[in-house]
Structure formats: structure tokens, C-alpha cells
Amino acid sequence: MADNQLDHRAPAKPADGEEIERPEIYDEEGELDSDFLDHVRGAIRASDAETLRSDVAPLHDSELGDILQHLDFDERQGLVRLLGDDFDYTALTQVDEAVRLEIVEAMPNEQIAAAVRELDSDDAVYILEDLDENDRKDILEQLPFRERIRLRRALEYPDESAGRRMQTEFVAVPPFWTVGQTIDYLRDEEGLPDNFSQIFVIDPSFKLVGAVDLDRILRTRRPEKVEEIMRETRHAIPVDMDQEEAAQIFEQYDLLSAAVVDENERLVGVLTIDDVVDVIQQEAEEDIRRLGGVGDEELSDSVLATSRSRVPWLLVNLVTAILAASVIGLFDATIEKVVALAVLMPIVAGMGGNAASQTMTVTVRALATRDLDLYNSARIIRREVGVGFINGIVFAVLIGVVAALWFREADLGGIIAAAMIINMFAAALGGILIPLTLDRFGVDPAIASAVFVTTVTDVVGFFAFLGLATWWFGG
Amino acid sequence: MADNQLDHRAPAKPADGEEIERPEIYDEEGELDSDFLDHVRGAIRASDAETLRSDVAPLHDSELGDILQHLDFDERQGLVRLLGDDFDYTALTQVDEAVRLEIVEAMPNEQIAAAVRELDSDDAVYILEDLDENDRKDILEQLPFRERIRLRRALEYPDESAGRRMQTEFVAVPPFWTVGQTIDYLRDEEGLPDNFSQIFVIDPSFKLVGAVDLDRILRTRRPEKVEEIMRETRHAIPVDMDQEEAAQIFEQYDLLSAAVVDENERLVGVLTIDDVVDVIQQEAEEDIRRLGGVGDEELSDSVLATSRSRVPWLLVNLVTAILAASVIGLFDATIEKVVALAVLMPIVAGMGGNAASQTMTVTVRALATRDLDLYNSARIIRREVGVGFINGIVFAVLIGVVAALWFREADLGGIIAAAMIINMFAAALGGILIPLTLDRFGVDPAIASAVFVTTVTDVVGFFAFLGLATWWFGG
Numbered sequence: 001m002a003d004n005q006l007d008h009r010a011p012a013k014p015a016d017g018e019e020i021e022r023p024e025i026y027d028e029e030g031e032l033d034s035d036f037l038d039h040v041r042g043a044i045r046a047s048d049a050e051t052l053r054s055d056v057a058p059l060h061d062s063e064l065g066d067i068l069q070h071l072d073f074d075e076r077q078g079l080v081r082l083l084g085d086d087f088d089y090t091a092l093t094q095v096d097e098a099v100r101l102e103i104v105e106a107m108p109n110e111q112i113a114a115a116v117r118e119l120d121s122d123d124a125v126y127i128l129e130d131l132d133e134n135d136r137k138d139i140l141e142q143l144p145f146r147e148r149i150r151l152r153r154a155l156e157y158p159d160e161s162a163g164r165r166m167q168t169e170f171v172a173v174p175p176f177w178t179v180g181q182t183i184d185y186l187r188d189e190e191g192l193p194d195n196f197s198q199i200f201v202i203d204p205s206f207k208l209v210g211a212v213d214l215d216r217i218l219r220t221r222r223p224e225k226v227e228e229i230m231r232e233t234r235h236a237i238p239v240d241m242d243q244e245e246a247a248q249i250f251e252q253y254d255l256l257s258a259a260v261v262d263e264n265e266r267l268v269g270v271l272t273i274d275d276v277v278d279v280i281q282q283e284a285e286e287d288i289r290r291l292g293g294v295g296d297e298e299l300s301d302s303v304l305a306t307s308r309s310r311v312p313w314l315l316v317n318l319v320t321a322i323l324a325a326s327v328i329g330l331f332d333a334t335i336e337k338v339v340a341l342a343v344l345m346p347i348v349a350g351m352g353g354n355a356a357s358q359t360m361t362v363t364v365r366a367l368a369t370r371d372l373d374l375y376n377s378a379r380i381i382r383r384e385v386g387v388g389f390i391n392g393i394v395f396a397v398l399i400g401v402v403a404a405l406w407f408r409e410a411d412l413g414g415i416i417a418a419a420m421i422i423n424m425f426a427a428a429l430g431g432i433l434i435p436l437t438l439d440r441f442g443v444d445p446a447i448a449s450a451v452f453v454t455t456v457t458d459v460v461g462f463f464a465f466l467g468l469a470t471w472w473f474g475g
Numbered sequence: 476m477a478d479n480q481l482d483h484r485a486p487a488k489p490a491d492g493e494e495i496e497r498p499e500i501y502d503e504e505g506e507l508d509s510d511f512l513d514h515v516r517g518a519i520r521a522s523d524a525e526t527l528r529s530d531v532a533p534l535h536d537s538e539l540g541d542i543l544q545h546l547d548f549d550e551r552q553g554l555v556r557l558l559g560d561d562f563d564y565t566a567l568t569q570v571d572e573a574v575r576l577e578i579v580e581a582m583p584n585e586q587i588a589a590a591v592r593e594l595d596s597d598d599a600v601y602i603l604e605d606l607d608e609n610d611r612k613d614i615l616e617q618l619p620f621r622e623r624i625r626l627r628r629a630l631e632y633p634d635e636s637a638g639r640r641m642q643t644e645f646v647a648v649p650p651f652w653t654v655g656q657t658i659d660y661l662r663d664e665e666g667l668p669d670n671f672s673q674i675f676v677i678d679p680s681f682k683l684v685g686a687v688d689l690d691r692i693l694r695t696r697r698p699e700k701v702e703e704i705m706r707e708t709r710h711a712i713p714v715d716m717d718q719e720e721a722a723q724i725f726e727q728y729d730l731l732s733a734a735v736v737d738e739n740e741r742l743v744g745v746l747t748i749d750d751v752v753d754v755i756q757q758e759a760e761e762d763i764r765r766l767g768g769v770g771d772e773e774l775s776d777s778v779l780a781t782s783r784s785r786v787p788w789l790l791v792n793l794v795t796a797i798l799a800a801s802v803i804g805l806f807d808a809t810i811e812k813v814v815a816l817a818v819l820m821p822i823v824a825g826m827g828g829n830a831a832s833q834t835m836t837v838t839v840r841a842l843a844t845r846d847l848d849l850y851n852s853a854r855i856i857r858r859e860v861g862v863g864f865i866n867g868i869v870f871a872v873l874i875g876v877v878a879a880l881w882f883r884e885a886d887l888g889g890i891i892a893a894a895m896i897i898n899m900f901a902a903a904l905g906g907i908l909i910p911l912t913l914d915r916f917g918v919d920p921a922i923a924s925a926v927f928v929t930t931v932t933d934v935v936g937f938f939a940f941l942g943l944a945t946w947w948f949g950g
Contacts, residue, residue, distance in 0.1 A: 030723065031848040062727045070851060186693045196690050197672050197731065214689035215671050218661045248505065251756070252537045254749040256672065256731060273748050274729040277755060281726070284759030285840065288766065292836025293829060299837070299846050303861035307869075310833050310862065314870060317829045321822040322877065328818045335810070335817050342810050342817035343803045346824065346933070347796040354768060354792045358785050361767025362774070365760060371774050373506040376545060386778035387785065394782075395789060402797065458821070 025063055032066055040067060044078040052079065057086040065094025068103070069300070077106055089115040093126045096298040101130055109135060113142035116151075120194075121168040122275060125154045129164065154269075162246045163239040165279070166260045166269030169193035172200040173226055175209055180222030196270075197256050201230045206266040208233050208259050236261045237271055246271060247279040248370075287368055290446035291361065293317075316451050324349070324458035331466035334473060340407045341469050344416055348465045351395060352423035352457030359384050359431025360453050364445050367435060381432055388428025392421040415472055419465035423457060430456035500538055507541055515542060519553040527554065532561040540569025543578070544775070552581055564590040568601045571773040576605055584610060588617035591626075595669070596643040597750060600629045604639065629744075637721045638714040640754070641735045641744030644668035647675040648701055650684055655697030671745075672731055676705045681741040683708055683734050711736045712746055721746060722754040723845075762843055765921035766836065768792075791926050799824070799933035806941035809948060815882045816944050819891055823940045826870060827898035827932030834859050834906025835928050839920050842910060856907055863903025867896040890947055894940035898932060905931035 027033045043051040056064065056079070068076055068091060080087050080103055092100050104112060104127060112131075116124045116139060128136055128151065136155070140148050150168050157163025171192060173182050182199065186192065199217065201210040210230035220229050236259045237246050250258065250273060260269040289295065293313040297306050328335070328345070335342050363380075366372035372380060396417035404413025434452045435445035502508045518526040531539065531554070543551055543566060555562050555578055567575050579587060579602060587606075591599045591614060603611055603626065611630070615623050625643050632638025646667060648657050657674065661667065674692065676685040685705035695704050711734045712721050725733065725748060735744040764770065768788040772781050803810070803820070810817050838855075841847035847855060871892035879888025909927045910920035 029848075030720070030845055060728060062729075069846070183693055186690075187696060192690075192694070195688065213670065214693060215661075215667075218658055218689060218692065219667070221662055245505070251752060253535055254537075256748065273731065273752070277726060277748070277752060280752060280756060281759065284756065284763070288759070288763050288840055289836060291763065291767065292832055294833045294836050297837065299841055299851070299855060301858075303858050303865065306858060307862045307865040310830070310866060311869060313833065314826065314829055314866060315873075318822070318826060318870060318873060321825045324825075325818050325822050328821070332814045332818060336814045339807045339811045339817075342814075342820075343800050343807060345817075346803070346821060347793070347800050349821065350796045350799075350929075350933075351789065351793060354789055355785070357767055358769045358788065361764060361769050362772065365763055366774055370505060371544070373504075376774070380774060383776075383778050383781060387782045390778065390782040391785060391789060394786060395793060398790075398793060454825075458825075 025059065025067075032070055037067070037070055040079070041071070041075060044071075044075050044082065047078075047082060049082040049084070052082050053086050057083055057088070059088075061088050061090035062094045064088055064091035068095050068099060073102065076103060080107075089119055089127070090123055093123050096300045097130060098298055098300040100127065104131065109138045110142060113139045117143060117147065121147075121150055121154060121269075122165060124151055125164055128155060129159075157239060160243045161239065162237045162241045162243060162260050162271055163269070165243055165246075165275045166237075166239070166271045167193070168269045170200060170259075170267070170270045171196050172202045172206075172267060174203070175201050175225070175227035175230065177226050178222060179217055179220045179224050179226065179229070182217060182226060183222070197272075199226075200259055200267055200270075201226055202267050208236055208261050208265060208267040211259060233259055236265070238263070239268055243276075243279045244283050247276045247283065250276045251280065283368075287364065287446045290444065291364065291450060293450065317454075320451055320455040320458070323455060324462060327459050327462045328466065331462075331470055334466060334470045338412075338469060338473055340403075340409070340412060341466060344403055344412070345462055345465050347399060348416060348419050348423055349458045349461035351399075351420065352427040352461045353454050355388065355391060355424050356427035356431040356453045356457045357450070359388070359428055360435055360449050363432050363435040364449060367439050367445055372436075377436060381436075384428045384432045385425070388424050389421075392424030395424065396420040411472060412469075415468045416465060419461065419468055422464040423461040426460040427453075427457050500534065500542075507545055512542070512545055515554070516546070516550060519546075519550050519557065522553075522557060524557040524559075527557050528561050532558055532563070534563075536563050536565035537569045539563055539566035543570050543574060548577065551578060555582075564594055564602070565598055568598050571775045572605060573773055573775040575602065579606065584613045585617060588614045592618060592622065596622075596625055596629060596744075597640060599626055600639055603630060604634075632714060635718045636714065637712045637716045637718060637735050637746055638744070640718055640721075640750045641712075641714070641746045642668070643744045645675060645734075645742070645745045646671050647677045647681075647742060649678070650676050650700070650702035650705065652701050653697060654692055654695045654699050654701065654704070657692060657701060658697070672747075674701075675734055675742055675745075676701055677742050683711055683736050683740060683742040686734060708734055711740070713738070714743055718751075718754045719758050722751045722758065725751045726755065758843075762839065762921045765919065766839065766925060768925065792929075795926055795930040795933070798930060799937060802934050802937045803941065806937075806945055809941060809945040813887075813944060813948055815878075815884070815887060816941060819878055819887070820937055820940050822874060823891060823894045823898055824933045824936035826874075826895065827902040827936045828929050830863065830866060830899050831902035831906040831928045831932045832925070834863070834903055835910055835924050838907050838910040839924060842914050842920055847911075852911060856911075859903045859907045860900070863899050863906075864896075867899030870899065871895040886947060887944075890943045891940060894936065894943055897939040898936040901935040902928075902932050 024033055025036045040052070040056060043055070056067065059067075068079070071079065076099070092103060112127075112135075116127065119127070128139065131139070140152055143151065154163060154166070154168065171186070173185065177185075196214075198211050198213050200208060201212065203209055210227070210232050212226060212230045216229050235249055235253055235255060237249065239260050239262050246258075249255065255273065257270050257272045259267055260271050262268050293310070295309045297309045301309070331341075363372065366380070399420055400413040400417030403416045404410050430453050434456070435449045438445040438448055499508055500511045515527070515531060518530070531542065534542075543554070546554060551574070567578060587602075587610075591602065594602070603614065606614070615627055618626065629638060629641070629643065646661070648660065652660075671689075673686050673688050675683060676687065678684055685702070685707050687701060687705045691704050710724055710728055710730060712724065714735050714737050721733075724730065730748065732745050732747045734742055735746050737743050768785070770784045772784045776784075806816075838847065841855070874895055875888040875892030878891045879885050905928050909931070910924045913920040913923055
């Protein structure tokens with residue numbers, strides 16, 4: 001998918017300085033321009049294939065993807081049909097899964113097969129992996145032998161593995177070739193990938209022995225041998241490595257591309273930074289969504305699908321809310337006597353919840369980026385407890401004064417202040433220990449921490465405040 | 476910072492198959508190996524410069540950064556001192572700001588100047604931008620003229636702009652050169668950047684006219700002219716563009732590097748994907764932190780600094796919690812009569828808060844990735860309202876039954892069910908309209924949405940539930 005290009009289209013300004021009329025597709029905010037979108041919609045309604053071919057077909061695949069994302073079902077199908085062979089199927093890798101499936105499922109398998117043949121192997125896998133078993137088989141059978149074998153093998157690698165994301169097109173030469181031979185080969189060979197940034201060095205059994213960056217080739221004189229200038233491969237990615245782990249290696253070592261090798265250390269593909277950027281984006285996205293209690297939903301999902309996907313999280317929260325409520329139920333006699341307690345108790349619980357979510361956010365992210373581990377966790381726990389203690393005192397004083405003035409009762413101020421310190425302390429401990437513990441047991445802390453943490457701060461908050469009040473005012 | 480290298484060190488396995496003893500620095504989890512860390516600590520304590528030079532100096536800058544991050548203050552200073560000239564200052568770009576400042580501030584300015592001279596311009600800027608005015612001036616004055624001018628100019632660009640992140644080292648040739656001339660130039664010229672993936676084409680006034688990828692050069696015969704194979708530059712980045720916007724262009728067009736140009740369209744630098752990956756990571760990180768109510772704190776911050784940075788958010792939440800509590804206060808007479816209301820009311824408010832935070836998370840992210848805009852917001856609002864309505868009914872039935880059985884009072888079940896539907900509906904509306912409105916007014920929705928949204932669900936939740944109960948049971 002990498003193209004490293006500054007332009008894919010005709011130049012906006014030809015050499016003679018005359019401006020070519022070219023519709024502006026993004027506005028100043030970086031959003032799709034409404035006039036352009038209306039123009040496209042109008043052309044689809046009018047079945048004006050010519051306008052679409054001149055104004056939409058030359059766009060970058062991501063721009064076409066953006067447009068597809070903004071059209072409704074009928075418009076999308078119309079656009080694909082009207083563009084025909086000029087539709088750039090790479091755009092399908094740039095849209096939500098729901099939109100992609102919608103478009104692909106409306107196409108006959110022969111058309112998908114024809115499209116797949118035009119795509120880079122990583123993009124083809126991206127589209128094929130979502131299809132059902134039978135369609136996939138049918139499409140693969142319509143492909144030429146070599147491509148079929150390649151794609152079938154890629155699809156056999158586990159979901160979200162390096163093997164699924166890699167490109168199987170690459171340039172490889174033997175170590176005994178000279179720089180001159182390599183350059184001549186690149187100039188004469190027809191079947192090279194569209195873009196590449198390094199040349200791999202392999203032995204006769206396809207085993208990876210090294211790599212050379214293109215700038216190194218260009219800076220070296222022709223008689224020199226490739227093995228003299230190559231680097232040993234230290235960050236080769238095993239084909240079954242999880243894509244997230246591969247992304248971390250790219251990030252740590254600032255790689256632009258890396259060789260992917262099978263269990264026999266044979267070169268089978270190349271993973272490029274642009275695919276990895278998508279993975280990094282996805283993983284951060286996943287953490288945000290999990291912390292917010294939403295799953296893999298997409299903006300294009302239907303009401304029912306969205307509703308269903310959000311119910312489980314709400315259900316878990318209902319159970320913990322009932323648990324917290326039952327703690328309140330233990331003290332109903334006290335509340336009946338001092339109704340101000342009912343007014344103030346959500347403040348104690350809520351502040352604890354907010355403080356805990358601060359600690360939890362920091363902890364979950366530090367775990368995700370591996371900044372937090374066994375060796376510094378003791379220090380971070382100490383820090384969080386210290387912060388909880390200090391902020392507990394700060395807010396205890398504040399709320400104590402407010403409560404005492406509000407209800408003109410100094411005792412109430414003292415009780416809520418004490419409860420606040422206890423709950424902020426519990427919040428700090430819960431906010432760091434719960435994600436750490438979940439992580440230790442192999443559970444993603446982003447997905448489950450929030451429930452446990454708010455349960456702790458609700459239960460402790462209500463129990464401390466109402467318990468202290470019961471003890472003070474009598475049950 | 477890009478190196479696109481598979482290895483920077485001596486090969487782990489030399490050609491004759493004999494393994495070189497090389498300490499393992501990461502364990503299976505991808506965390507720093509404790510034995511290795513102890514080994515480094517021991518060597519620092521023993522002032523064993525030789526061991527450090529052989530085991531730590533050859534590491535990749537990011538690995539050295541990881542180690543620095545895990546050492547305490549004294550150990551860090553010891554390591555830098557013992558490694559002396561073998562310390563790779565690039566590692567300073569890989570650590571938290573607090574750690575970086577700590578190390579740099581302990582160094583005399585002459586030493587910093589010497590370090591800066593060794594670094595790529597983007598890394599040098601990274602270190603210099605955190606220093607105070609006077610130190611920076613002093614250090615710049617100790618640099619050779621050309622470097623001083625370059626760095627001073629880079630530091631004049633706004634914070635977080637493309638100009639700050641770009642590298643000022645690049646390769647540029649005139650359009651009338653042939654491929655052969657270009658290759659000869661690359662072979663003979665000494666002062667080229669360490670790594671590059673494209674060659675820029677400029678006119679005599681340094682105006683950017685195009686670019687050629689290295690693979691294109693390698694595939695083209697010597698007599699052909701560069702202008703025949705170059706691409707026009709469409710995605711040139713203005714030097715004062717915000718780094719986040721630049722990152723979005725990289726992502727959308729799958730760029731590996733892009734030219735940075737000044738207001739006269741003259742080429743002044745190159746922005747590379749590895750710096751952009753850091754930006755993408757940072758921006759996602761920022762959203763997560765803002766949603767969690769934490770600012771720019773880092774793991775290495777002190778207790779007091781952390782505590783202080785978290786107080787403002789908690790203070791805002793205290794005010795909204797008091798507001799919600801005052802709503803409860805309106806109904807104290809009813810609560811005194813039916814104390815079960817006090818037990819159940821946090822459930823209504825809490826479920827609304829959770830449902831709203833689901834909607835809000837999706838909305839905030841969709842705004843950040845520009846998937847949500849004017850043209851589809853109507854559809855998304857309809858969807859969220861639909862989801863809120865359906866889930867409202869689902870949880871109304873559940874909690875209604877639970878409440879009726881728990882307190883053996885059917886009326887109470889009906890009241891809480893009605894309140895739940897109202898609050899889930901308010902949650903859906905608040906969860907989407909609040910971030911959209913903040914965004915329209917130019918406020919980052921990630922930073923402020925949560926407060927407003929929970930205020931809405933708390934106030935509506937308490938008001939609906941207690942209000943309905945007062946109307947039903949009498950005030």
C-alpha cells in the first residue's frame with residue numbers, strides 16, 4: 001500500500017502556468033467539501049458516468065474511500081457500477097468493514113476476482129478475509145495459479161498476524177551479485193513491485209541473509225559486491241507474530257520496512273510502515289474504545305447492531321450499580337434520620353470515581369506502551385498513593401467546609417471529609433492495582449478496569465460515608 | 476531519525492555459525508530483562524566503564540532510552556558520565572521530558588553543544604526546545620555557523636509545527652540532470668544525509684519542483700533526465716503546518732516522507748514517517764488522557780507535580796457533583812418518606828453516565844479521525860437516539876423488575892423504569908450533542924465532554940427519578 005509519492009495525478013499546475021480546473025475535494029477544516037459531494041451525488045443520480053470518470057476516478061484511493069463513506073447505500077452501488085473498470089478497488093481498504101462488505105457482497109464473484117487481481121497482495125487479503133468461506137473459495141479459484149497459492153497461504157496465517165498484513169511482492173538478490181548487476185537487474189526486470197525501499201539478500205534456499213537500503217546501493221560503486229554493503233537482519237518479523245508486536249518493533253527501531261520470514265527463516269514477504277501506522281492507530285483506538293465501554297462498532301453500523309454491542313457493558317455496570325446500591329440499603333435507617341446523607345453521598349462516590357479514572361487511564365496507557373513494568377511498578381504505586389493522599393486531603397477540606405455550611409452542621413462536614421480521604425485513597429490503590437493485576441493475569445486492562453474500579457470507589461465511598469455517619473449519629 | 480535498518484550492530488551470528496555472547500536485553504514479554512538491568516546497575520555502581528562500553532554503548536538509541544527510563548537519578552547520571560563520548564545522545568529523544576531535562580541540566584553547556592553537533596537536526600531541536608532561553612543561546616553560539624543558523628531557524632517555527640519536526644538534511648538535484656549524473660553525484664558526494672528515501676528536484680532559487688523515489692532512479696537508464704521521471708509535488712507540507720495536520724496527510728496518502736516548504740515554496744526540509752508515527756501516537760495518547768481527565772503528566776513526574784496537575788479536573792467535577800447533589804436536595808422530603816429512593820437513585824444516574832460515555836467515546840473519536848462531520852452528523856444523531864431508546868427500554872425492564880422485587884413495591888419498579896428510559900435518552904443526546912457542540916466552537920471535545928455529559932446524566936437521572944416519585948407518592 002505504500003506509495004511514497006507526492007502526486008498520483010496530473011499536475012495541478014502545468015509548466016506553462018495555466019491552471020487546470022480541478023474540483024476542490026476537502027474544505028479548510030480537512031472535511032469533505034459539501035459542494036464536491038453534492039456534485040458527485042448529482043452525477044450518480046444522473047447516471048453521468050463521464051463526469052464521475054473525470055472527477056472521481058483519478059482521486060487517491062483514500063479520497064475515494066472518504067467519498068464512499070459519505071454516500072448512502074444506493075449512491076455507493078451506483079458509483080461503483082458507473083465507474084466500472086475505472087473504480088479503484090484499493091479504496092475498499094479505506095472504508096469501514098460494514099461499507100466494504102456491503103459493496104463487495106453486491107458484486108458477482110467474477111468481478112471481485114478481477115478486482116483482486118489488480119491489487120497488491122496485502123490489499124487483496126484485506127478484502128478477502130472478511131468474505132465467507134464459499135465466496136472466498138470461489139474467487140480464489142478464478143485467480144491465476146501463482147496468485148491463488150500466495151493469497152491462500154496468506155489467508156492461512158492467523159488473524160491480525162504479520163503474515164496477513166505483509167506484502168508478498170519484494171525484490172531479493174543473491175549476496176555475490178555486484179551493485180552493477182543489481183542495478184542492471186532493476187532496470188531490465190519487468191515484474192518488480194510498484195514501490196520498494198530496500199533490497200533483500202537471500203541464499204539459494206530463499207533464506208534471508210541481509211538487506212540493503214536503496215540509498216546505500218546508489219552511493220556504492222558498481223564493482224562492489226552486495227554482501228559487502230548489506231546489513232545483517234536483526235529485526236526480521238516471524239510470519240505468525242501478532243501485528244501489534246510487529247508494530248512495536250517498527251516503532252522502537254524506527255523501521256520503514258522489515259522482512260517477514262517463515263519458521264525456516266525463509267523470506268516470505270515484507271511488512272511496510274504504512275500498514276504498521278494503521279495498526280498503531282487501531283490499537284490506540286481499541287484502548288480508547290475499551291476504556292469507554294464500546295466494542296468494535298463502526299459509525300456505519302445499524303441502530304440494532306450498535307445497541308446490541310453496547311448492552312453487555314451496560315449489563316455489567318447494572319450489576320455493579322445494584323451492588324453499590326445494596327451497600328446504601330444497609331444504612332437506610334440512618335438515611336431516614338439524616339436525609340442530608342442521601343444528598344451528599346453521590347459526591348463522595350463520584351469524586352472517588354473520577355480520581356480513580358485518572359490513575360487508571362495513566363496506568364492502562366503505561367502498560368500498553370510498556371512504560372510500566374515489574375521494575376518500576378513499586379515506584380508508580382507509591383506515587384499514586386501519595387497523589388491520592390494529597391488530593392484526598394485537598395478535597396476533604398473543600399467538601400467538608402461546603403457540607404458544613406450547606407447543612408449548618410459541623411459534624412456532617414467532618415464525616416464527609418473523612419470519607420473523602422478514605423475514598424480517594426481507595427481510588428488511587430484501585431486505579432493502579434486493578435489494571436496491574438488484570439495485566440498480570442493476561443486480561444487486557446483497558447477492557448475490564450473501569451468496571452472494577454468504579455465498583456471499588458462506589459462501594460468504598462458509600463460504605464465509608466454512611467458507615468461513619470451511622471457510627472457517629474447512631475444507627 | 477529514520478534508519479530503515481535491520482541491524483545497527485555487529486551480527487549476532489557471524490558467518491562461521493559461532494554464536495557471539497550478547498546479553499539478552501528484553502524478556503519474552505517485551506519488557507526490559509531484569510538480569511540485564513541488574514548487570515547494568517552493577518556496572519554503574521562499580522564504575523566499570525569498560526563493561527558499559529561493551530554492553531550498553533552498542534545498543535540502539537531506543538534501547539538505551541528504555542534503560543535510562545528504568546534507572547534512578549544517580550544511576551542515570553553515572554551511566555552518562557561513565558559512557559562519556561560513547562553515550563548516544565539520540566537516546567535522549569526516546570525518554571520522558573522529565574528524564575531528558577534531568578540529564579541535560581546536569582551537563583555543562585559545552586558538552587551539550589558537542590552532543591548536538593553529532594545529532595540529526597530534528598533530534599537536536601527536540602533536545603534544545605526544552606532548554607531555557609539562556610542555555611539555548613549559549614549552546615547555539617558554540618556551534619559552527621551553518622548548523623547554528625539552521626537550528627535557530629528551526630527553533631523559530633511554532634511549537635508542534637512541521638518546521639520543528641523536520642530534518643534539514645536532504646538530497647536535492649536540478650531537473651535537467653540525468654539519472655547517470657545523479658547516481659555519480661550520490662557516489663562521490665561526502666556530505667549526504669545518513670538515510671534518505673527520495674531525491675527532491677529544485678530550481679536554481681531552491682523552489683521545489685518535484686521528487687523522485689530511489690527505486691525509480693534505480694530502474695531508469697543513465698541518459699534519462701530527472702525531470703522525465705520526477706513526480707510533481709502535491710503533498711508538500713508548509714513549514715508552519717501543525718504536526719497533527721501533517722500526520723493526517725501522511726496517513727491519508729500513505730507517505731513515507733514529504734518535502735517541507737517555506738512561504739515562497741522553497742524546499743527547507745523533509746518530514747519522515749518515523750517522526751509522524753510518534754505524532755500519531757502522541758495525538759491518540761492525548762485523547763485517551765483527556766477523556767480520562769489527566770493532562771500532560773508523565774510517569775516520571777513527582778508526586779506533587781502529578782497531584783497538582785490532576786486537581787483542576789477534580790475541582791470541576793466537585794462543582795458538578797455538588798450541582799447534582801443540590802438536585803437531590805430538592806426532594807429531601809420525598810426521600811425521608813421513601814428511603815428506598817436513596818438506595819436506587821445512584822443506579823439511574825450511573826447507568827445514564829455509562830451509556831453517555833459510550834456514545835461520547837464514539838463521537839469524540841469519530842471527530843478526531845474526521846469520520847464525523849456536518850454531512851453525516853444527522854444520521855449519527857438519529858442512530859444514537861435510536862440506540863438510547865432501545866437500550867433505555869431494555870434496562871428499564873430489567874431494573875424495574877429488580878426494584879419491584881427488592882422493595883416489594885410495584886410502583887417503585889414503574890417509577891425507576893420510566894426514569895431509566897428518560898435518562899438513557901438524555902444520555903444519548905448529551906453523549907453526541909455535547910462533543911459536537913464543543914467541536915463546533917473550537918474546543919477539543921476530548922478535554923471537556925466528560926464533565927458536561929456526566930452533569931447532564933446525573934442531573935436528569937436524579938431529577939427524573941425523584942421528581943416522578945414525588946409526583947406519584949406526593950411531596
